[in-house]
């Protein structure tokens with residue numbers, strides 16, 4: 001069977017006052033030397049053009065349908081327009097911000113479900129701006145699962161993974177207050193998360209037998225129960241269940257010694273108990289080009305590891321490397337999805 005031509009990637013604009021526009025323009029400019037697959041950005045074209053002017057860039061912008069994007073991509077930045085008008089100045093989100101960000105995400109999901117796009121790449125949103133508008137999900141990760149249910153009828157458990165070439169980390173609990181982590185952690189959650197990670201590292205990353213390392217929650221992984229008992233009551237039973245499923249898994253391991261180079265070579269992904277335990281190590285070693293991947297969804301979604309960077313938006317200092325890495329990884333994952341399965 002012949003493979004069909006690759007569909008373009010759908011890129012959301014994110015928070016209009018953030019650096020989403022800056023790094024999108026820069027990524028398109030670097031499309032040849034970074035070997036980018038075609039993408040289109042879902043945005044207010046006038047707002048994007050104004051940002052290019054603010055940055056002193058001369059970049060051709062072409063309004064397209066998703067079907068026209070791959071052809072246009074060679075000579076212009078393809079923009080699929082949304083109805084909502086963005087009015088926010090760099091660094092200053094306004095009343096238009098949340099509606100634009102949400103409309104862009106919804107359109108991207110629609111396009112990937114309707115097979116006009118091969119995968120979704122999201123620019124950073126400002127969570128607090130969305131919350132003020134009544135947005136009830138903690139972030140993209142959970143919102144995309146909600147949209148998968150709303151638009152596709154699929155019940156997905158989304159799993160956040162931050163990935164770079166030498167490390168993959170998964171926060172089992174995500175955007176929750178640290179004080180609630182011990183109540184939210186449970187054996188079933190760790191097992192379900194671990195199973196999704198192993199399935200997707202196999203299917204979407206081509207790792208035949210993924211090796212998991214699981215952190216403890218407490219210092220020194222509880223020091224045999226003398227510094228907390230979550231390792232014994234919650235985490236170790238989860239590791240035993242994952243092991244009984246044939247998964248290569250170790251732990252609970254002290255988190256403070258799990259991320260030096262030699263330790264990192266001993267596993268393919270680290271399951272961590274809370275957000276900062278996972279994200280601090282990867283943002284420390286690879287802030288410029290780590291990628292946020294949502295596992296567990298019925299479509300591919302990646303995103304830069306950083307946020308809206310209001311302090312530098314529109315000023316010319318935004319590094320597009322993490323967005324470029326996100327576009328490249330999404331294209332690779334979508335390509336793997338598209339490849340015909342090997343004969344049994």
Ligand SMILES: NC(=O)C1=CN([C@@H]2O[C@H](COP(=O)(O)OP(=O)(O)OC[C@H]3O[C@@H](n4cnc5c(N)ncnc54)[C@H](O)[C@@H]3O)[C@@H](O)[C@H]2O)C=CC1
Nearest residue numbers: 123124125126127128303306307308309311312317318319
């Ligand atoms: N996927 C998403 O939508 C994400 C959204 N956020 C949101 O972003 C907002 C701001 O978050 P912060 O914690 O301030 O983190 P941030 O990543 O936006 O900024 C932290 C520091 O890194 C710098 N920085 C970030 N990206 C950069 C780039 N590409 N090039 C050069 N410098 C860069 C910023 O200028 C700032 O000094 C929050 O509202 C948060 O919710 C944060 C992470 C991911």
Ligand SMILES: NCC(=O)COP(=O)(O)O
Nearest residue numbers: 138139140141142292303
């Ligand atoms: N700290 C990572 C982050 O905030 C990304 O969240 P999401 O919007 O991708 O769910």
